[in-house]
Amino acid sequence: MKNLLITVFASFVGITTVAQTKKPTLVLVHGAWSDASAWKAVTPLLEAEGYTTIVVNLPGHGNDTTPFTSITLQSYVDAVKKEIGSTKNVILVGHSMAGMVISQVAEEMPKNIKKLVYLSAYLPSDGQSLLDLAKTDSESHVGKFLQIDKENASAGIGKEGVVDIFVADGTESVKKQFSNGVKADPLAPFATPVKLTNQNFGTKEKVYIYTKNDHAISYAKQLEMAKAGKAKTEYTLLSSHTP
Numbered sequence: 289m290k291n292l293l294i295t296v297f298a299s300f301v302g303i304t305t306v307a308q309t310k311k312p313t314l315v316l317v318h319g320a321w322s323d324a325s326a327w328k329a330v331t332p333l334l335e336a337e338g339y340t341t342i343v344v345n346l347p348g349h350g351n352d353t354t355p356f357t358s359i360t361l362q363s364y365v366d367a368v369k370k371e372i373g374s375t376k377n378v379i380l381v382g383h384s385m386a387g388m389v390i391s392q393v394a395e396e397m398p399k400n401i402k403k404l405v406y407l408s409a410y411l412p413s414d415g416q417s418l419l420d421l422a423k424t425d426s427e428s429h430v431g432k433f434l435q436i437d438k439e440n441a442s443a444g445i446g447k448e449g450v451v452d453i454f455v456a457d458g459t460e461s462v463k464k465q466f467s468n469g470v471k472a473d474p475l476a477p478f479a480t481p482v483k484l485t486n487q488n489f490g491t492k493e494k495v496y497i498y499t500k501n502d503h504a505i506s507y508a509k510q511l512e513m514a515k516a517g518k519a520k521t522e523y524t525l526l527s528s529h530t531p
Contacts, residue, residue: 318384378402388418405495
């Protein structure tokens with residue numbers, strides 16, 4: 289599946305770079321209940337094809353110890369913007385929750401961003417939060433396993449639901465890895481609406497990569513968001529939420 293994902297990446301990147309001498313920089317942003325290591329099998333393959341990659345680890349994830357109570361959606365956005373810096377010709381790739389993040393980044397630094405890629409990700413409209421989108425996804429399995437801890441400002445997934453939600457079609461080793469590796473996420477970013485305009489976010493070309501066997505964000509919801517968000521290019525992977 290990783291090789292297929294690379295083929296998809298190469299397809300949409302190649303389409304945009306025929307007339308360019310320098311390949312775009314790919315900025316990869318992980319989703320909720322994950323960290324930068326989610327891209328570890330993908331980045332070497334992309335770099336072998338000559339692409340510069342920047343892998344972002346969001347606050348409160350991986351080894352970052354920022355208190356959840358101080359993490360907001362803007363914290364995520366600022367972390368991505370910091371990694372991009374002055375780099376231009378950027379293709380932003382967001383998985384899952386990171387669709388919200390890359391959308392806001394494109395709004396706030398439009399001159400740096402060439403294209404947005406949503407990999408089984410939330411694609412919002414102005415004023416929508418992740419929660420707004422998720423609560424209308426009746427086919428998602430997340431709700432029945434979601435664990436909210438208001439005291440610690442966190443949201444987690446019950447261990448019994450991890451494999452079903454993220455890697456239902458994974459190998460046994462992958463399933464074991466996910467079962468033992470999923471940690472809670474900061475709560476506030478899920479409920480924070482994005483602020484998007486037609487002048488900035490609206491001008492960016494959007495690519496949507498569907499994961500048809502997804503139990504986190506249903507295929508039907510992905511189709512709905514891609515249509516509303518006017519995705520120009522679409523690809524479909526016969527995969528669960530984590531290709």
